[in-house]
Amino acid sequence: MAAITIKTEEDIRGMRVAGRLAAEVLDYIAPFVKPGVTTGELDRLCHDYMVNVQGTVPAPLNYCPPGYTPYPKSICTSVNDVICHGIPGDKALKNGDVLNIDVTVIKDGYHGDTSRMFLVGQPSILARRLADITYECMWIGISKVKPGAHLGDIGHAIQQHAEKAGYSVVREFCGHGIGKIFHEEPQVLHYGRPGTLEKLVPGMIFTIEPMINAGRREIREMTDGWTIKTKDRSLSAQWEHTILVTETGYEVLTVSPGMPAPPAFIASQDTQAVTA
Ligand code: MF3
Ligand code: CO
Ligand code: CO
Secondary structure (H helix, E strand, C coil): CCCCCCCCHHHHHHHHHHHHHHHHHHHHHHHHCCCCCEHHHHHHHHHHHHHHHHCCEECCCCCCCCCCCCCCCCCEEEECCEEECCCCCCCECCCCCEEEEEEEEEECCEEEEEEEEEECCCCCHHHHHHHHHHHHHHHHHHHCCCCCCEHHHHHHHHHHHHHHCCCEECCCCCEEECCCCCCEEEEECCCCCCCCCCECCCCCEEEECCEEECCCCCEEECCCCCCEEECCCCCEEECEEEEEECCCCEEECCCCCCCCCCCCCCCHHHHHHHHC
């Protein structure tokens, strides 16, 4: 297992820029997410914004981890019972759909990775509650990040909050270290036991990106080689930020003017660096 890299000041400066640019793609696309738009159109808009406006590289395009076929698009769009890695296509969004849009950009060699939930028209109360609880799960995980804490503290806090709400945590996919490499050590599980796994050290950078199902946690893989759905066809939600471990706690790197505010229960001194 490769060691967890500790980022230099120069790396951190590069990761702040990449993180902000990834978040700004989500700000840009938000007004286009409406009934009638296809996920393929959202992909084209994001792609053109990244390449022509930002001068960033869409990291997903042709991304090909071992055992996979190259990913064919520039963003992931995961609608309703799609957990993650949904491939944009010609299907139009309809009133009541909920989807995750996941953006990863590369700028000057550094990756910024973030995703948000979007509600199309007026989704069900269940769908909105699932998106809200999953957002709280991400932030409860983020709030555990500080030197000396363990990765297991993050996973445990997320799992507790999800299961208390009657939901389940997807096990097959996790957060990840990130930097000049898209997916690197450590794996950041969204379930677990306090005090277990790696101890956090200033300069580590990783994502926290819980996938939470309204029903059971089991998954099924589609034959396109990428799309992951809930086995029981229940709704699934996900949010993602890229996080730096600082001397005193954490800094959220994927910040932008349009990002949703942290939940009210996240203490403001903890989020001092959110808008850095
Ligand atoms: N952005 C996803 C993540 O959070 C990874 C997508 S891989 C892709 O890790 F190839 F599907 F884009
Ligand atoms: Co990620
Ligand atoms: Co992502």
